[in-house]
Amino acid sequence: MAAKIFAYLSVFVALFGVVASDPDLLQDLCVANKAAGIKVNGFPCKDEADVTETDFFFSGLANPGVINNSVGSVVTGANVEKIPGLNTLGVSLSRIDFVPGGLNPPHTHPRATEIIFVLDGELDVGFITTANKLISKSIKKGDIFVFPKGLVHFQKNNDGKPASVISGFNSQLPGTQSIAATLFASTPAVPDNVLTKAFQIGTKEVNKIKNKLAPKKS
Numbered sequence: 001m002a003a004k005i006f007a008y009l010s011v012f013v014a015l016f017g018v019v020a021s022d023p024d025l026l027q028d029l030c031v032a033n034k035a036a037g038i039k040v041n042g043f044p045c046k047d048e049a050d051v052t053e054t055d056f057f058f059s060g061l062a063n064p065g066v067i068n069n070s071v072g073s074v075v076t077g078a079n080v081e082k083i084p085g086l087n088t089l090g091v092s093l094s095r096i097d098f099v100p101g102g103l104n105p106p107h108t109h110p111r112a113t114e115i116i117f118v119l120d121g122e123l124d125v126g127f128i129t130t131a132n133k134l135i136s137k138s139i140k141k142g143d144i145f146v147f148p149k150g151l152v153h154f155q156k157n158n159d160g161k162p163a164s165v166i167s168g169f170n171s172q173l174p175g176t177q178s179i180a181a182t183l184f185a186s187t188p189a190v191p192d193n194v195l196t197k198a199f200q201i202g203t204k205e206v207n208k209i210k211n212k213l214a215p216k217k218s
Helices: 002-018 179-184 192-199 203-213
Strands: 073-078 092-098 103-108 114-120 122-128 134-140 144-147 152-157 163-169
Touching (some): 073 103, 192 203
Antiparallel strands (some): 073 092, 103 152, 114 144
Protein backbone atom coordinates (compact mmCIF):
# COMPACT_ATOMS: atom_id res chain seq x y z
CA MET A 1 0.00 0.00 0.00
CA ALA A 2 2.81 2.40 0.94
CA ALA A 3 4.50 1.74 -2.42
CA LYS A 4 1.28 2.55 -4.29
CA ILE A 5 0.80 5.78 -2.37
CA PHE A 6 4.40 6.79 -3.10
CA ALA A 7 3.88 6.08 -6.80
CA TYR A 8 0.78 8.27 -6.95
CA LEU A 9 2.50 11.08 -5.07
CA SER A 10 5.39 10.89 -7.53
CA VAL A 11 2.90 11.33 -10.38
CA PHE A 12 1.38 14.36 -8.61
CA VAL A 13 4.76 16.01 -8.24
CA ALA A 14 5.77 15.23 -11.83
CA LEU A 15 2.54 16.64 -13.27
CA PHE A 16 2.58 19.81 -11.23
CA GLY A 17 6.27 20.35 -11.90
CA VAL A 18 5.38 20.68 -15.59
CA VAL A 19 2.42 23.03 -15.07
CA ALA A 20 3.48 24.87 -11.93
CA SER A 21 1.26 27.80 -11.10
CA ASP A 22 3.82 29.65 -8.97
CA PRO A 23 6.63 31.69 -10.60
CA ASP A 24 9.56 29.69 -12.00
CA LEU A 25 12.59 29.32 -9.75
CA LEU A 26 15.83 31.04 -10.72
CA GLN A 27 18.21 28.77 -8.78
CA ASP A 28 18.44 25.15 -7.66
CA LEU A 29 16.69 25.84 -4.37
CA CYS A 30 15.42 28.66 -2.20
CA VAL A 31 14.58 27.23 1.21
CA ALA A 32 12.13 29.57 2.94
CA ASN A 33 13.61 31.80 5.61
CA LYS A 34 10.39 32.51 7.49
CA ALA A 35 12.24 34.37 10.23
CA ALA A 36 13.63 37.02 7.87
CA GLY A 37 10.75 39.45 8.45
CA ILE A 38 10.82 40.50 4.78
CA LYS A 39 7.57 40.63 2.77
CA VAL A 40 7.97 39.17 -0.73
CA ASN A 41 5.86 37.03 -3.07
CA GLY A 42 6.77 33.80 -1.32
CA PHE A 43 9.63 33.76 1.19
CA PRO A 44 13.22 35.02 1.04
CA CYS A 45 15.90 32.35 0.71
CA LYS A 46 17.78 30.86 3.63
CA ASP A 47 21.57 30.99 3.35
CA GLU A 48 22.48 27.82 1.45
CA ALA A 49 25.12 26.96 4.04
CA ASP A 50 22.31 26.63 6.60
CA VAL A 51 20.14 24.32 4.46
CA THR A 52 19.69 20.77 5.75
CA GLU A 53 17.68 17.67 4.82
CA THR A 54 15.03 18.61 7.40
CA ASP A 55 14.06 21.57 5.21
CA PHE A 56 12.75 19.06 2.65
CA PHE A 57 11.11 16.53 4.98
CA PHE A 58 7.68 16.18 6.61
CA SER A 59 6.02 13.09 8.10
CA GLY A 60 2.70 14.70 9.00
CA LEU A 61 0.60 12.96 6.34
CA ALA A 62 1.45 9.43 7.47
CA ASN A 63 -1.43 9.11 9.92
CA PRO A 64 -5.07 10.31 9.99
CA GLY A 65 -5.67 13.75 11.46
CA VAL A 66 -7.67 14.21 14.65
CA ILE A 67 -11.23 15.32 13.79
CA ASN A 68 -12.89 17.49 16.42
CA ASN A 69 -15.37 19.77 14.65
CA SER A 70 -18.99 19.89 13.54
CA VAL A 71 -18.36 19.25 9.82
CA GLY A 72 -16.53 15.97 10.39
CA SER A 73 -13.31 16.51 8.45
CA VAL A 74 -9.79 17.78 8.99
CA VAL A 75 -7.16 18.96 6.52
CA THR A 76 -3.45 18.43 7.23
CA GLY A 77 -1.31 20.60 4.96
CA ALA A 78 2.14 19.79 3.60
CA ASN A 79 2.96 23.18 2.10
CA VAL A 80 5.80 25.68 2.37
CA GLU A 81 4.74 26.54 5.91
CA LYS A 82 5.53 22.94 6.93
CA ILE A 83 8.27 22.17 4.39
CA PRO A 84 10.50 25.24 3.85
CA GLY A 85 12.25 23.54 0.92
CA LEU A 86 9.05 23.87 -1.16
CA ASN A 87 9.65 27.61 -1.51
CA THR A 88 9.65 28.51 -5.27
CA LEU A 89 9.01 24.87 -6.31
CA GLY A 90 5.29 25.33 -7.09
CA VAL A 91 3.94 22.13 -5.48
CA SER A 92 2.37 21.02 -2.20
CA LEU A 93 0.17 18.28 -0.76
CA SER A 94 -2.43 17.84 1.93
CA ARG A 95 -4.29 14.98 3.54
CA ILE A 96 -8.03 15.19 4.23
CA ASP A 97 -9.63 12.80 6.71
CA PHE A 98 -13.38 12.32 7.16
CA VAL A 99 -15.59 10.68 9.76
CA PRO A 100 -18.60 8.78 8.35
CA GLY A 101 -20.79 11.41 6.70
CA GLY A 102 -18.09 14.07 7.17
CA LEU A 103 -17.88 17.07 4.84
CA ASN A 104 -15.06 19.27 3.58
CA PRO A 105 -17.36 22.29 3.10
CA PRO A 106 -17.59 24.28 -0.15
CA HIS A 107 -14.37 26.26 -0.58
CA THR A 108 -11.89 27.54 -3.14
CA HIS A 109 -8.12 27.53 -3.64
CA PRO A 110 -7.37 30.91 -5.26
CA ARG A 111 -3.81 30.01 -6.24
CA ALA A 112 -3.98 26.38 -7.38
CA THR A 113 -5.67 23.52 -9.16
CA GLU A 114 -6.28 20.51 -6.87
CA ILE A 115 -6.10 16.81 -7.69
CA ILE A 116 -7.15 14.21 -5.13
CA PHE A 117 -6.40 10.51 -4.76
CA VAL A 118 -8.69 8.43 -2.53
CA LEU A 119 -6.74 6.46 0.06
CA ASP A 120 -9.78 4.91 1.75
CA GLY A 121 -13.56 5.10 1.63
CA GLU A 122 -16.08 6.58 -0.79
CA LEU A 123 -16.91 10.23 -1.35
CA ASP A 124 -19.26 12.48 -3.29
CA VAL A 125 -17.17 15.29 -4.78
CA GLY A 126 -17.88 18.17 -7.11
CA PHE A 127 -17.17 21.71 -8.26
CA ILE A 128 -19.31 24.52 -9.66
CA THR A 129 -18.30 26.33 -12.85
CA THR A 130 -18.69 30.08 -13.43
CA ALA A 131 -21.74 29.17 -15.53
CA ASN A 132 -23.21 27.74 -12.29
CA LYS A 133 -23.03 24.14 -13.51
CA LEU A 134 -22.31 21.43 -10.93
CA ILE A 135 -19.77 18.81 -12.06
CA SER A 136 -19.91 15.97 -9.55
CA LYS A 137 -19.11 12.29 -9.14
CA SER A 138 -18.99 9.54 -6.53
CA ILE A 139 -15.42 8.27 -6.14
CA LYS A 140 -13.86 5.38 -4.22
CA LYS A 141 -10.51 4.03 -3.07
CA GLY A 142 -7.92 4.37 -5.83
CA ASP A 143 -9.89 6.98 -7.81
CA ILE A 144 -8.66 10.44 -8.81
CA PHE A 145 -10.64 13.66 -9.28
CA VAL A 146 -9.56 17.17 -10.29
CA PHE A 147 -10.86 20.56 -9.11
CA PRO A 148 -9.94 23.48 -11.42
CA LYS A 149 -8.14 26.48 -9.94
CA GLY A 150 -10.33 28.98 -8.12
CA LEU A 151 -13.67 27.14 -8.52
CA VAL A 152 -15.90 26.37 -5.54
CA HIS A 153 -15.73 22.65 -4.68
CA PHE A 154 -16.45 20.14 -1.92
CA GLN A 155 -15.88 16.56 -0.77
CA LYS A 156 -18.32 14.54 1.36
CA ASN A 157 -17.87 11.06 2.81
CA ASN A 158 -20.93 9.13 1.60
CA ASP A 159 -19.97 5.93 3.38
CA GLY A 160 -20.56 4.54 6.86
CA LYS A 161 -16.85 4.32 7.61
CA PRO A 162 -13.96 6.84 7.71
CA ALA A 163 -12.46 8.11 4.47
CA SER A 164 -9.15 9.74 3.54
CA VAL A 165 -7.70 11.45 0.46
CA ILE A 166 -4.36 12.92 -0.57
CA SER A 167 -4.57 16.25 -2.40
CA GLY A 168 -1.92 17.66 -4.74
CA PHE A 169 -1.62 21.35 -5.66
CA ASN A 170 0.41 23.27 -8.22
CA SER A 171 1.34 25.92 -5.66
CA GLN A 172 3.61 25.97 -2.63
CA LEU A 173 0.76 27.65 -0.72
CA PRO A 174 -2.59 27.27 -2.53
CA GLY A 175 -4.68 29.17 0.02
CA THR A 176 -8.17 28.14 1.11
CA GLN A 177 -11.35 30.19 1.38
CA SER A 178 -14.29 28.39 2.97
CA ILE A 179 -17.41 30.01 1.53
CA ALA A 180 -19.52 29.94 4.69
CA ALA A 181 -16.73 31.03 7.04
CA THR A 182 -15.55 33.73 4.64
CA LEU A 183 -18.99 35.36 4.48
CA PHE A 184 -20.30 34.77 7.99
CA ALA A 185 -17.19 34.66 10.21
CA SER A 186 -14.82 37.27 8.75
CA THR A 187 -13.07 39.95 10.80
CA PRO A 188 -14.32 42.64 10.60
CA ALA A 189 -17.74 41.12 9.89
CA VAL A 190 -19.48 41.44 6.54
CA PRO A 191 -22.38 43.88 7.13
CA ASP A 192 -25.69 42.19 7.92
CA ASN A 193 -27.49 44.20 5.23
CA VAL A 194 -25.14 42.71 2.62
CA LEU A 195 -25.82 39.15 3.77
CA THR A 196 -29.58 39.59 4.19
CA LYS A 197 -29.92 40.94 0.66
CA ALA A 198 -27.52 38.43 -0.93
CA PHE A 199 -29.16 35.39 0.65
CA GLN A 200 -32.70 36.79 0.89
CA ILE A 201 -32.91 36.03 4.61
CA GLY A 202 -33.54 38.11 7.72
CA THR A 203 -31.08 39.52 10.23
CA LYS A 204 -32.15 36.89 12.76
CA GLU A 205 -31.09 34.10 10.41
CA VAL A 206 -27.79 35.86 9.64
CA ASN A 207 -26.95 36.14 13.33
CA LYS A 208 -27.88 32.50 13.90
CA ILE A 209 -25.47 31.39 11.17
CA LYS A 210 -22.73 33.71 12.47
CA ASN A 211 -23.08 32.28 15.97
CA LYS A 212 -22.76 28.73 14.67
CA LEU A 213 -19.66 29.54 12.61
CA ALA A 214 -17.93 31.73 15.19
CA PRO A 215 -14.54 30.36 16.36
CA LYS A 216 -14.90 28.36 19.55
CA LYS A 217 -13.52 30.15 22.62
CA SER A 218 -10.83 28.19 24.45
